[in-house]
Amino acid sequence: MTITESQQPADRQRILSGAKPTADSLHLGNYIGAVRNWAEMQSSYDAVIFIPDLHAVTVDFDPTTLARRTRTVAAQYIAAGIDPEESTFFVQSHVPEHAQLAWALNCITGFGEASRMTQFKDKSAKQGTDSTTLGLFAYPTLMAADILLYQADLVPVGEDQRQHLELTRNLAQRFNTRFGETFTVPEATILRDTAKIYDLQNPTAKMSKTGESVNGTIQLLDDPGVTAKRIKSAVTDDDTEIRFDEQNKPGISNLLTIYSVISGKTIAELEADYAGRMYGHLKVDLADVLVEFVTPLRNRTNELLADPAELDRLLAQGAAKARGIAATTLGTVYDRMGFLPRKQA
């Protein structure tokens, strides 16, 4: 039997992922470690790509800024190649089942287990006990709900999400054992070579939205001149050899990883190209290549942002599709947990 196009979706594995709208732009680490892979996987998998805005309010936030950033991330996903017609593309708060399933999962998660989440420990230590909320503590169970609601098989993320994925798997298995087979136990898809892009000023810390140094992060919506400047002022080392060695040459290794992803050349090819040349040459070339790469991405994002009504329409269409799946899973969960069925009045 030949497989027709309409039969394919049911056979395809499902991937699910998202990036928080907590900055004015996604950064190069988000793109290389995550978004790029979603766009590549989209044609062979059933892709669920969403904007976790409920997660964005677990740290300090401003309502007007949040709304703007949520549309910006939506536009950046599309500019980076996510097709809102092919993928299920939506905003988390538009699908109330996320918060509902998160509550159910909170009630099977140990306090000690949640306390061991390193992202919680880092963030709460950074912002102090007074501004640490219950929401931040429950962040990982909301993330588990995001994944389990859609019965995702694979979750393509960067290295920093590994522990959250482990918790998600544990919760899925725990629920299945206690209440009967309900959830697919998902696998993390973490691409080894690009799972962690480092801060340009502090190349042993990951590039992040809230990085210590503004100059260490490349925002995809930055002015191209700023992008070039940040690459040229990236911290390297006292040596002169252009060689990939994460242990002893973290700055140069990070630049080589970025260069390799953006140019499509392997690290070995780049090492050969730059043998006997100086760090400055590598930086100037990488700055050019990167500017050439981010400029169309930036222009396309700005074009999409100029029509917020169309973005909202695409997000509404995606939320309707997402709810179809999410409501079915939540219905099974509620039933298995013994909640009375809700009858029509």
Ligand code: TYM
């Ligand atoms: P977020 O918004 O911090 O990051 C989005 C994605 O980008 C990856 N990433 C990186 N990859 C490589 N190098 C870096 N420097 C770098 N910085 C970030 C992250 O690993 C992530 O894949 N908790 C998630 C959002 C989320 C989610 C989900 C993800 C909520 N629910 C369900 C997957 C499935 C987060 O904070 O991502």
